[in-house]
Structures are given as C-alpha cells and as structure tokens.
Amino acid sequence: MKSSHHCAQLTPSALGASVSLVGWADSIRDHGGILFIDLRDRKGITQVKFDPHVNAELAAQAAQIKPESVIGVSGKVVARPEGTVNKNIPTGGIEVDAIALEIFNISDTPPFPLDDIGGDKVNEDLRLTYRYLDLRRPKMRKNLQVRHKATKAIRDYFDSQEFIEVETPALFKSTPEGAREYLVPSRIHAGQFYALSQSPQQFKQILMVAGVERYFQIARCFRDEDLRADRQMEFTQVDVEASFIDREDVYRIFEGMLKKVWKEVLDVDIPTPFLRMPFVDAMNRFGVDKPDMRFGLELQDVSSIFTNSAFKVFQSTVAGGGVIKAINAKGLADMTQGEIKALEDIAKSLGAKGLAFIKSENGEWKSPIVKFFSDAEKAALTEQLKIEDGDMVFFAAAGWEKACAILGRTRLEAAQLLVKRGKMTIRHDDWKFLWVIEFPLMSFDEENNRYVATHHPFTAPVAEDAQYLDSDPKRVRGQHYDAVLNGMELGGGSIRIHQPAIQKKVFEDVLKIPADVVESRFGYMLKAFTYGAPPHGGIAFGLDRMCALLCGTTSIRDVIAFPKTQKGQDLMAQSPTPVTAKQLKELHIQTVIPQE
Amino acid sequence: MKSSHHCAQLTPSALGASVSLVGWADSIRDHGGILFIDLRDRKGITQVKFDPHVNAELAAQAAQIKPESVIGVSGKVVARPEGTVNKNIPTGGIEVDAIALEIFNISDTPPFPLDDIGGDKVNEDLRLTYRYLDLRRPKMRKNLQVRHKATKAIRDYFDSQEFIEVETPALFKSTPEGAREYLVPSRIHAGQFYALSQSPQQFKQILMVAGVERYFQIARCFRDEDLRADRQMEFTQVDVEASFIDREDVYRIFEGMLKKVWKEVLDVDIPTPFLRMPFVDAMNRFGVDKPDMRFGLELQDVSSIFTNSAFKVFQSTVAGGGVIKAINAKGLADMTQGEIKALEDIAKSLGAKGLAFIKSENGEWKSPIVKFFSDAEKAALTEQLKIEDGDMVFFAAAGWEKACAILGRTRLEAAQLLVKRGKMTIRHDDWKFLWVIEFPLMSFDEENNRYVATHHPFTAPVAEDAQYLDSDPKRVRGQHYDAVLNGMELGGGSIRIHQPAIQKKVFEDVLKIPADVVESRFGYMLKAFTYGAPPHGGIAFGLDRMCALLCGTTSIRDVIAFPKTQKGQDLMAQSPTPVTAKQLKELHIQTVIPQE
Incomplete structure (x- = not known):
C-alpha cells in the first residue's frame, strides 16, 4: 500500500475522497468498541476510525495494532462528529473511515513515552540507547528539520556570494603541539599515523594560496578533549576563508549569513550591523569575552574609591596594580546563606580568596567588610553602583583579568538567581x-x-x-x-x-x-x-552550537542525530569496543592496558 | 588596495573608467620597454600595462614582479591598439593603464608550468607536493567549480523533494567481518577502538526506523583498502534512504537528481527513464555488470554451434555445462602479435587458459584453432558473428560467469585498440x-x-x-x-x-x-x-567518481582538492608520520614494527 496523501494534508475540503495513508500508530483509543488510531507520519497526524459495526473483520485486525506499529490505511474522508473536532491540528476536522488495512510491522512497547514532556524526563542514556525512538519525539524531529534548514540556508548564502565549497581531508598529519587529537594507525606505513583533522585551518589557507579566493566548507572536525556538556568528539564546523578581504568584509559576510539563517529558519529579522566591542570593554563591563547582553548587571570598577581605604584588602590590591570590581545584583538581597556559599565556591574555583558582598536590606548594609568602609567610601559606592534597599553587591579584588573573570561569572549566576525568583526574564529568543x-x-x-x-x-x-x-x-x-x-x-x-x-x-x-x-x-x-x-582571512563557527541556539536547547546533543555520551560512548550501536588481534597486527600496534 | 572589478569583467563598454584589480601575475611580457602583465583572478584575466615613458618609477617597481606574484593595480581602462585585440577572452578588447601598484607578495619561480598542457605532463607526485600551484591551473580550477556546482545541485534537488540532510557519525564501531576499516584508539576506554565509518548504511536505516522518512547526506566515508587508480582512503558518498518506497520510486528520484545535475553543471538534457537491464543480460551481452553502452561489440553465445564439434576444447566445455562466448571486434584484424599477447595475458589473469581468436584477413581465417572447425561450424560462425574480411573474433570457453567476464574485458580492450586506430570514437560526453x-x-x-x-x-x-x-x-x-x-x-x-x-x-x-x-x-x-x-530502501553513490565523469577525467584525484597518493601519503603536508611516545601512551597502544 502506498500513500495518496501525507498525514497533515487532509482537511474538510477533502470530504468524501478515497485516500490512503501510511505511518505510525501514534495513539490508539477505544470508544465504545470503535477504534480510533492517530496515524502519524513526518508531517502530522490524521485520525483513522475502525468501526466493528461496519466491518467486523477489519476492526478485529486493527485491534492487534500496538502503538508505534507501522501501518497503511485506505478509506474515506469523513467529517468528525460535532464536539470531537480538534482545532489544534490542520486535520482536526476530519477522520478517515478505514476500508482496508496493511500492517507493515507491529511494534513492541517503547521503553519510554515518545511525547516531548514525557521523553524529556527520561534519563538521557536511555534516550541515546533507543535513539531511533527518541528521534520520533516531536521536539527531536523538529530539531533535525531546523538543522537541515539552517545548513541549507548557509550553503545557499555562500553560494549566492560566489563562495565555493571545497572538501578537505579528515585524515591529516599529527601536530602534537596543539590540542589533543585522534590518531589513526597506517597499515601501509608501519609505525606511522594520521591524525583526524581538528579543523581545516591549514587547508583553507592553502586554498587561498591556490587562488580559490572564496572558500567555504561544512566540515566534520575531531578533537580528543575531555567532553563537557557542550562538546562532542566529532563536531561540525562551518569554515570560511576569502582572499583580498579585511575585517569589515568578514563582518558583512557573516552578518549576512546569520540574517539569512534566522530569517529562513525562524522568520526573524535580526538587525545588522552587529554591535562591536573591544575585548577590554567586554572584560570590563561583563567580565568575559563572550558577554550575554540580554540583561544588564554590568561590572563596575570601584578601585578609585578604595585607593586610600582603611580596608587593607582592597587598598593593597589597588596599590599593587590590581583592581576592585563590583556588581550590583539589583533586588537580590534575599539570597540565602546557601546561595551565597555556592557563589563563593565558584569564585574560589576561579582563584578568588573569597567573595565580598553587601546585602542592602531593611535600610542597612549587612556585610562582613562594610565596617572597614568610611562614610565617604559608602557614599561613593552608593552613588556609583546605585545601591538601593533590596540590592546585593559583590566585590572582587585581584589583578584585572582575574577580578573581571570572577565577577563575570558572578554576574551570570546572579542573573540565574533573579530569573528563578521571577525578578528577571531571559528569553532564549532575545537575540543579542x-x-x-x-x-x-x-x-x-x-x-x-x-x-x-x-x-x-x-x-x-x-x-x-x-x-x-x-x-x-x-x-x-x-x-x-x-x-x-x-x-x-x-x-x-x-x-x-x-x-x-x-x-x-x-x-x-x-x-x-x-x-x-x-x-x-x-x-x-x-x-x-x-x-x-594573497592577503586573506576568514571565520569558523560551530554548526552544532548554532543549531542548539536556534532550537532553544542548551545541549548540542539535542541537535545531533547520533551523539556520543560524555564518556565518548555510542550507547545504541555500542562503541568503542575491543578489536581482534588480527586487526591490530595489520596496523602494527598492540594495546597496553594500564594496571589497576 | 581593494578591487573594483574582477578580472573577467572589463570590456570596451568600460573605456575611460578608473578601476582597480587584484590577483596573480599570470604572464609578464616586455614589448619595447613597455611591461604587459596578464593579471589573473578566479574569474579571468585582464591585461595591465606599465609604460616607463608615462611613469618611470611605477614601471621600475612593476619590473620587480615575477610570475605568480600577488599584486593590486589601479588605473584607467583603455582600448588595445588595433591588431593586439584578443578575441578569445571577454576582456581582450581592453587593457588597464596602470596608475598605482601594490605588491602583496612576490612569488618564487614555480617548479612546473601552471597551464593545462604543461601541467598535465608533470609527474603527479610533483603536482601533489605543490598542490596549491597545481590547483591554480585552469583545468583544476574548473574541476573544483564543477564539484561545487554538482554538490549544490544534488542538495537543492533532495531539498526540493523534501529529503532532509542528517549528519551521522564518522566514529563508529568496528565490524571486523566487513571490508578493512581504519581504527581509532580510545583514550578514555583503554584497549578499545572506534572504526571510521565505511558508509552510513546502518545509521540511515536507523533513521528510517526513527521516522525521518526521507534522508540524504553527503558523507565522508573511509576504507582501508588497497588503493587503486580510482580509490582514495577517504571518499565522499551521496547517501539516500526513504521509507514507504519501492524500486520504481528510487529510479525516479535518482534519475531526477542526475537530470538536474547534468543540466545545471553541463547544460545537458539527459533522457529519462533510463534503460533497465537485468544482470543476466548485462553479463550475456557485455560481460560485465556495468556495461559501457557507448559502443557495440556485444558478446555472442556460440555454444550451440560447438555441441558436437571436433574441436574438443569447445565441445567438452559445452558438454560440461559451460559456454562458448565470442566477440567480433570489427576491423581489428590488423592487431599485432604484441597486442594479441597483451590481451591474452589479461584473459589469463581472469582465469582463462588462453584466448582463442580468428583473424579474418585477405579472404582467409588466420587462427590456431580454425583447422578443427567443420565447414558448417565456420558458416554458422560467419552468420551469427557477421564475420567479414578485416574482422578479429575472440572466443572464451568456460563456465558462464567466467566466459562472460573474460570476453567483457576483451571487449573493452578491443574498443580501446579500435579508438587508437581511429576506427571508433568513444566520447566522454556521450552519456549512456x-x-x-x-x-x-x-x-x-x-x-x-x-x-x-x-x-x-x-x-x-x-x-x-x-x-x-x-x-x-x-x-x-x-x-x-x-x-x-x-x-x-x-x-x-x-x-x-x-x-x-x-x-x-x-x-x-x-x-x-x-x-x-x-x-x-x-x-x-x-x-x-x-x-x-517502515518498509524502506535507498541508494548510495560516489561523488568523486560522478565529478570525475562530469569533468571528463579518468582520475578521481583530479576532482579532490587534496588527495592522497596510492600509497596513502599526503605529499604536501607530509603524512602519515611517526608520533610521540606520550601520544601513544595516552592512547594505550604501542607500535610493533615488523622485522625486515
């Protein structure tokens, strides 16, 4: 049986038509002996009805169908009875009265629910083991679509700008001075190895020497780094290089690409040109080289207030060439001891000795350090940081870069605490x-x-x-x-x-x-x-990360069809694995298993 | 200096304009003290003139320029003097009278000529060592363009057919029963290995189970096979899979894709649907499962003629269930002893005991075996094979598959000999x-x-x-x-x-x-x-091979920017290489170099 329509296509305008549909049994309901199956394909859902009073044999056959089974149904498009119309989906006004049924494959019961909410609660290892089921969830299906669309938009854009895509090798030479790389033993050249390419950087510069002038590639790259939440052993890089260009050209080209991607994928117009911020300003204001500008809470330099302070920790830092940075987390004076402790631990992990603070609550400043401050210092702080009742102020006293980094991180944590309290909104689709x-x-x-x-x-x-x-x-x-x-x-x-x-x-x-x-x-x-x-320059960016942002997810694993775990394992196909002695011998290597 | 135009753009309609161009000095000529430089960019060539009578300092500066140096020139578009117009290029009517010059980089003298004819004569290892120069040759530049265009057309086609591109992992699990694979040792899991994916076959079937329905990917694949002329360690595969389809759907989809590629890349309309030939027919008629149908010389089965023959070799083959296949290489009776010997060697390499033949020359059959044939057998052969004076007939007597294979190869060799003699034309762009x-x-x-x-x-x-x-x-x-x-x-x-x-x-x-x-x-x-x-099926094909056919080259290395040699070496960047003991220790392996 082949389909005449897809499952998001039939509307009341098709009433009376004879149709056939193929797909998965999304949900099955029995209403007084009549069987309703939501038939799902990649486009949507159509309700199919098996009525034993009309065709007892067919209904009995349909009763064997379990959710997620693959079936084909032909029948007639009829209107749903009043009161049963579903206005949330395009096919909600009709159903298909089944005349024939083909069962392609019966499904076992899935080990977890395949809706978005149910699936999100499931342990990720289970999702990865049964990735073929996880990918049936609406959210994951959408993510794969978004990735395809974004990738297509990128390629169309560069093609329209007369860039050509050139493939470069994955099997490259080992450069042990750089980041850790995957090695591939050579069978033909005993004792020698290739390394999997970490990026096409050198090849793309060579292509500029070759006169290609405008190159791009969506390239698989490999890094044997310790995997964090947003890293994978292999990742996809959009790699661009052009000759006879300067920085302004790169900004224009890349902004144009992002504009097209955001428009085509999300129908969002992003304003260009983008803001430009020198590294020094980014550090001074946001304490990081990749500032999140969806909210304020900017860092302030209050060094000059403490040049001659009686608070020796601050005074001596300034005297020694360091700085005092401060941040006013407006409205966060209700932080708990536990929250303050957690923030302090983070600061310490970044090299701070502690995390000085002022809690401005009920008209007074609660703080372990404020007793050392003069009235003039207090007044200056109030003035510069605009301290009001209910505010929480944090300080970092250290060398410039370290002080910025500590408060940059504090800023992000404080924002999360404000979001948690409903005092601040940070939207994933507020594109800055x-x-x-x-x-x-x-x-x-x-x-x-x-x-x-x-x-x-x-x-x-x-x-x-x-x-x-x-x-x-x-x-x-x-x-x-x-x-x-x-x-x-x-x-x-x-x-x-x-x-x-x-x-x-x-x-x-x-x-x-x-x-x-x-x-x-x-x-x-x-x-x-x-x-x-020729003079040349370019840019590279992570496609996985960009797709995660487009999809509003924090994990790149949600936009990769078959990601590996943070231990580098493929839980579905089961890899890595031991290999045979014959394989190792051919490659002129043997394993050396470390002693426990 | 930045360009106002590219080097294929300026025509007599721009006479008098002030322009600037950047690119490579393609050729440099001195005509009576006046310097003419053909400036080349990826689009074309424009002639630039430095006249010492107009600007002595500028001309002196220009005199330092060596071929392949990178320069920028600004000046005025002027008409070329009568008799010096080059009608072969769009810019051949004008030249740019240089007013200013910027030398970005002086070039050393290239180790081989960068034109198509000169470069083709160069040893391929030298071309690969200096690939950045080889890729400047017009033919290689065109090949990269064709590859980009073909790839783009393929992606556009599948997108238009609602296929989505899904990336699958390169790091997969080892399956030692299959073709030889590249292994990648795991650092985290001591003694365990990944294998580089030989094709996304399993992942694409899993994507069908996941409900993707229409998948494609242009994927890098890896096979550690012994490299032949048309093989690379890593190659690019266009990989397609769809659900709820049958063979007819696949034919239609793939023919549609090829139609689009040939149209967009070559502006050629290829007729569809394609001929379909059962394997048995392909073997019977062409002796191979991939027949070249640009020429005839089809195989014939002459077994029935020799059922009761006095020539025991043929008779006993037929009696034993084997076949006698024959091919009439029309007009090839002038084959030399050496050519016959070479063909016989090939036949022997395919398992033949020899290669029986009849040379029909000057009204008689010259052949070591014809003396055993009866007049009736001769007449039947003449009739079935349409033997005329000047023809050369080959025979294979063996089991069906072997006999077909031997004569299939003989057919190809014979065609080459006919081409060499000018008696047959086989055009690379005669698309069958x-x-x-x-x-x-x-x-x-x-x-x-x-x-x-x-x-x-x-x-x-x-x-x-x-x-x-x-x-x-x-x-x-x-x-x-x-x-x-x-x-x-x-x-x-x-x-x-x-x-x-x-x-x-x-x-x-x-x-x-x-x-x-x-x-x-x-x-x-x-x-x-x-x-x-779901029911599903698909197809996969080699992009490198397809691009080679589109470019009219017999080597896939000509359509790969950075191919490896047949020994798997990157002659430019120099790999594979030995690696450090630290690297090996981290990966829990050591090398075992075989004794001489």
Whole structure:
C-alpha cells in the first residue's frame, strides 16, 4: 500500500475522497468498541476510525495494532462528529473511515513515552540507547528539520556570494603541539599515523594560496578533549576563508549569513550591523569575552574609591596594580546563606580568596567588610553602583583579568538567581549578537615562560601594533574577531598573516617555537606562502552550537542525530569496543592496558 | 588596495573608467620597454600595462614582479591598439593603464608550468607536493567549480523533494567481518577502538526506523583498502534512504537528481527513464555488470554451434555445462602479435587458459584453432558473428560467469585498440545511463563453503523469489539496483528487509553468521526493527567518481582538492608520520614494527 496523501494534508475540503495513508500508530483509543488510531507520519497526524459495526473483520485486525506499529490505511474522508473536532491540528476536522488495512510491522512497547514532556524526563542514556525512538519525539524531529534548514540556508548564502565549497581531508598529519587529537594507525606505513583533522585551518589557507579566493566548507572536525556538556568528539564546523578581504568584509559576510539563517529558519529579522566591542570593554563591563547582553548587571570598577581605604584588602590590591570590581545584583538581597556559599565556591574555583558582598536590606548594609568602609567610601559606592534597599553587591579584588573573570561569572549566576525568583526574564529568543574584537595577539604563558598565541599563530597583528612585536608583544592586538550570541561564542576568525617572513618571525622569534618544529609542522605552509599568497582571512563557527541556539536547547546533543555520551560512548550501536588481534597486527600496534 | 572589478569583467563598454584589480601575475611580457602583465583572478584575466615613458618609477617597481606574484593595480581602462585585440577572452578588447601598484607578495619561480598542457605532463607526485600551484591551473580550477556546482545541485534537488540532510557519525564501531576499516584508539576506554565509518548504511536505516522518512547526506566515508587508480582512503558518498518506497520510486528520484545535475553543471538534457537491464543480460551481452553502452561489440553465445564439434576444447566445455562466448571486434584484424599477447595475458589473469581468436584477413581465417572447425561450424560462425574480411573474433570457453567476464574485458580492450586506430570514437560526453537490476541476492563462497550477500545482507529479496531462500538461495534475486554510466558504476542500492524476523533469518540461517556475531554486530538494528520499522530502501553513490565523469577525467584525484597518493601519503603536508611516545601512551597502544 502506498500513500495518496501525507498525514497533515487532509482537511474538510477533502470530504468524501478515497485516500490512503501510511505511518505510525501514534495513539490508539477505544470508544465504545470503535477504534480510533492517530496515524502519524513526518508531517502530522490524521485520525483513522475502525468501526466493528461496519466491518467486523477489519476492526478485529486493527485491534492487534500496538502503538508505534507501522501501518497503511485506505478509506474515506469523513467529517468528525460535532464536539470531537480538534482545532489544534490542520486535520482536526476530519477522520478517515478505514476500508482496508496493511500492517507493515507491529511494534513492541517503547521503553519510554515518545511525547516531548514525557521523553524529556527520561534519563538521557536511555534516550541515546533507543535513539531511533527518541528521534520520533516531536521536539527531536523538529530539531533535525531546523538543522537541515539552517545548513541549507548557509550553503545557499555562500553560494549566492560566489563562495565555493571545497572538501578537505579528515585524515591529516599529527601536530602534537596543539590540542589533543585522534590518531589513526597506517597499515601501509608501519609505525606511522594520521591524525583526524581538528579543523581545516591549514587547508583553507592553502586554498587561498591556490587562488580559490572564496572558500567555504561544512566540515566534520575531531578533537580528543575531555567532553563537557557542550562538546562532542566529532563536531561540525562551518569554515570560511576569502582572499583580498579585511575585517569589515568578514563582518558583512557573516552578518549576512546569520540574517539569512534566522530569517529562513525562524522568520526573524535580526538587525545588522552587529554591535562591536573591544575585548577590554567586554572584560570590563561583563567580565568575559563572550558577554550575554540580554540583561544588564554590568561590572563596575570601584578601585578609585578604595585607593586610600582603611580596608587593607582592597587598598593593597589597588596599590599593587590590581583592581576592585563590583556588581550590583539589583533586588537580590534575599539570597540565602546557601546561595551565597555556592557563589563563593565558584569564585574560589576561579582563584578568588573569597567573595565580598553587601546585602542592602531593611535600610542597612549587612556585610562582613562594610565596617572597614568610611562614610565617604559608602557614599561613593552608593552613588556609583546605585545601591538601593533590596540590592546585593559583590566585590572582587585581584589583578584585572582575574577580578573581571570572577565577577563575570558572578554576574551570570546572579542573573540565574533573579530569573528563578521571577525578578528577571531571559528569553532564549532575545537575540543579542555582537562582535568582540581587538583581542591581544599573544598572552604570556607563565608556566612555560613564553608567549603563546591567544587564538592561533596565523592571526595577523593590527597594522599599527605590528611595530611592538619584538619589544612589547603583549601590547599587540590581533586582527581577530569573535561573533557572540547570548553569552555563547558562535564563531571566530581572523585576518591571517600572508607574508612568509612575518609568519616565520611569529613562529620562531615571538612564540619561540624551535626551528625544527616549525619546519616539520608548518614548513609546507611557509613554503606555499613563497609562491604568491594573497592577503586573506576568514571565520569558523560551530554548526552544532548554532543549531542548539536556534532550537532553544542548551545541549548540542539535542541537535545531533547520533551523539556520543560524555564518556565518548555510542550507547545504541555500542562503541568503542575491543578489536581482534588480527586487526591490530595489520596496523602494527598492540594495546597496553594500564594496571589497576 | 581593494578591487573594483574582477578580472573577467572589463570590456570596451568600460573605456575611460578608473578601476582597480587584484590577483596573480599570470604572464609578464616586455614589448619595447613597455611591461604587459596578464593579471589573473578566479574569474579571468585582464591585461595591465606599465609604460616607463608615462611613469618611470611605477614601471621600475612593476619590473620587480615575477610570475605568480600577488599584486593590486589601479588605473584607467583603455582600448588595445588595433591588431593586439584578443578575441578569445571577454576582456581582450581592453587593457588597464596602470596608475598605482601594490605588491602583496612576490612569488618564487614555480617548479612546473601552471597551464593545462604543461601541467598535465608533470609527474603527479610533483603536482601533489605543490598542490596549491597545481590547483591554480585552469583545468583544476574548473574541476573544483564543477564539484561545487554538482554538490549544490544534488542538495537543492533532495531539498526540493523534501529529503532532509542528517549528519551521522564518522566514529563508529568496528565490524571486523566487513571490508578493512581504519581504527581509532580510545583514550578514555583503554584497549578499545572506534572504526571510521565505511558508509552510513546502518545509521540511515536507523533513521528510517526513527521516522525521518526521507534522508540524504553527503558523507565522508573511509576504507582501508588497497588503493587503486580510482580509490582514495577517504571518499565522499551521496547517501539516500526513504521509507514507504519501492524500486520504481528510487529510479525516479535518482534519475531526477542526475537530470538536474547534468543540466545545471553541463547544460545537458539527459533522457529519462533510463534503460533497465537485468544482470543476466548485462553479463550475456557485455560481460560485465556495468556495461559501457557507448559502443557495440556485444558478446555472442556460440555454444550451440560447438555441441558436437571436433574441436574438443569447445565441445567438452559445452558438454560440461559451460559456454562458448565470442566477440567480433570489427576491423581489428590488423592487431599485432604484441597486442594479441597483451590481451591474452589479461584473459589469463581472469582465469582463462588462453584466448582463442580468428583473424579474418585477405579472404582467409588466420587462427590456431580454425583447422578443427567443420565447414558448417565456420558458416554458422560467419552468420551469427557477421564475420567479414578485416574482422578479429575472440572466443572464451568456460563456465558462464567466467566466459562472460573474460570476453567483457576483451571487449573493452578491443574498443580501446579500435579508438587508437581511429576506427571508433568513444566520447566522454556521450552519456549512456542505465540501471542494472535483478542481481542474485546471494553468491556461493567456495572457499568458506557458505553463501555470502552479493551486495549486503540488508537487501530484500524479490517478493516472488523469497520462497526459495531456504531451498535454493542462488535462485533468489535481490531488490538491488546499480546505476551505471559509460562503464562505471555510479551508485547502487536496494529495497531493504524491514521485518526483524526475516533479517534475522538471512543473517543466521542463510548467511550462516554465528548468532553471537549477529548479536554483537547487528543486534541493535534487529532490536530497533522490533519497534516499528517502515518498509524502506535507498541508494548510495560516489561523488568523486560522478565529478570525475562530469569533468571528463579518468582520475578521481583530479576532482579532490587534496588527495592522497596510492600509497596513502599526503605529499604536501607530509603524512602519515611517526608520533610521540606520550601520544601513544595516552592512547594505550604501542607500535610493533615488523622485522625486515
């Protein structure tokens, strides 16, 4: 049996028509001996009726059907009796009076409910083990659709801008100095390995040298990192690179892409151009390089108030070159001891000694530190932080970057507490895009006593800062940019170095990578650059993360058809697994199982 | 400097305009002190003029430019003097009188010429080592464009047919019974491995169980096979699956896709529906399951002529159940001894004892075997094979499949010899599509004394043959289909088994796979099928191969940006490589280098 219509198609305009439908038995109800089956396909649901008074044999056959069985039904479209019309679905005015039935497959009883609410309560491991059932839930079906639509919109956009998609290899060379990578032993070359590509960065720059000019790729990437909630062993990256462009071009191209995606997937117009915020401002105001701008609670620098304070902790921090940052969590004076303790623990995990606070409640300041403050200091704080009754103020006293980071995190936690209390609303679809720009090109790695590239060593310095590459590398800003949405880094990129001599200098003189390592790892790129490399730059962003934001979910596993667990396991197909001795022998390796 | 136009844009309609162009110095010519540079970007070429009489300083600067350097030029569009107009390119009527020059990067001298003809003569290893230069050649640039266009057309087509693209994992579980796979050691699970996905076959069937109904994916796949001319370690597969469909639906969907691709990429209308040919006919007529139908030279069965022959080799073959196949290579009687010997060697490599032939030359048959033929046999041969003077006839006497295969290969070789002699034309753009259908579901593996699936164990039997699954498996035809173009298998697929009991029976009773292996390898699929699996089927085809055919090249390496060599090496970036002891320790493996 084949379908004449899909299950969201039949409306009262089809009354009297002979139709056939195929799909899954979504729900089955018996009303006084008459069997009603909601038949579901990927488009929707249509109610089918089996009446034993009309056809006893057919109704008996239909009685064997269990939920989630696959069936085909042909019959006549009839109006539902008054009072049984379902106005929530397009097919709610009709039902199909069954004349024939084909049972393709009977289903066992699913191990968990397949509706959105029931399924969401289920342990995720169970959902992943039975992913084929989990993916039947309306929410998950929608997520796969959104991902398809978003991906299509991205490809259509870049095609319209004359970018061409070029595939680059997954089997690449090992670069042990970088992030941890997956290795693939070679059978032909005993003792040698490929590494799974962590990103097409080097290949895309090579494509610019090849004269492709406008490249993009939606590429699978692999990183053997410790998996967190929003990480997967393999992830999908939208990777873009173009020649003869500057930062303004990248902003325009990427904003245009996001505009199209948001329009086509959500029918939302996002305003462009995006706000641009230097890294220093992002840290100062939000304590993080990916600020969530859906709410305020901005950080304040109150260092100048405490320059000569009697509160030695603050005074000495300022004297030592540090800063005092503060945040007024408006209306959060009702925080419990437990909540304050939890926040303090987070601050400590970020390197704070504690988390000083002022609770402004019933006309007085409750605080372990306020007794050290002068009246002038109190007045200045009240003025600068606009402290009112009911407010909760937090302080961090430390070096600039650490103080910002501590209060940046405090800000996010405070916002969550306000949301919990109904005092603040943060909507997932309140889209606050921005560019964070002017990152430092290098940061100093205390442990190894050398500079490291903040993003990667191919980023070009800002032109006017290049003169400080030797004398004061920390002062040099990079032509790097991050696209940020609602506290998440959507993507990042940079204008690259295209002159081989400068690239070599950055590798060897600034980053102090030994010349032989530079040669073995990047020698081929430096060589390529001597054959006419154009100025170029680009951006890369995580498709999984973007789809999660579009779907309003916090987990990228909800937008990946077959994700692995946080321990890297495929619970459905069961991997990884031991392999045979023959396989290992062919690959010239053996396993070394650590002793307990 | 940024461009105002691209290098294929300026025509006499722009005379007098001030423009700027960026790109590569394609060629540099000095005519009486005046420097002419062909500036090239991805779109085309524009001639730029530096006249020292107009601006000596600028001309001196331009004189430093070497071919393949990257430059920006601004200037005025002027008409070329009469007699110097190049009518072969759209910009051939104008040139740009340079006013300013920016040199972005000077190029070293490329190690090989970057034109199509010069580059084609270069050793391929050199091209792969300097792939960024090889990809600048017009032919390779076009190939990347064609690949992008074809891929885009495929995605647009499936989207228009309401298929959604779903990504499936590359890191899958090892299934050592199948083709050789790449293994990836797990760091978290000591002693365990992932395998790189050889195809999304199992995931796409699971997606059908999940109710996706219409899935496609352009997926990277990995096989550790011995690399031949048309194989790569990683390749790109267009993978399609749909529910509630039959073979006719698949033919229609896939033909529609190819129609769109050929139209959009080549502006060629290919006629549909395609010819359909049962496997048995393909073997009988062309000696192969992927017939090249651009030329005739069909195989003939001449067994009946030799039933009672005095030529015992033929007679006993027929008596023993074998066949005598023959092919008349019209006009090839001028084959040399060397050519005949080479063809005989090929036949022997396919299991033939020799390659019997008749050379019909100057009114007589020259042949080592014809002396054994009766006049009646000669007359019957002449009649059936339409032997004329100048023809060359080959015979194979063997079991049906072997005889077909030997002459199928002979047919291809003979065609090449006729092409070489100018007696036959085979155009790469003479598109002869067909479906080969009705393959046997199983074939008997003599070595292991059991049946094996001809394609894969998920293929459903043809309904009317299913009754012979137990009694006579060889008689059962599968619902498999191959799409063939000009002697190449473009793709293949099947309608799958969707009933868990039948699938289990095929695994265990027909293919005799031990129950524990079935459980560990396919247990999750059999389980999934008990929860409402719809009837489904699909197709998969190699994108690299299709692009090679579209580009008229015989090597898939010409349509892959960064292919590996036949020894699996990346000659540009240099991989595979040894890795550090630390890396191996983290992955709980060590290498075992075989002794010389």
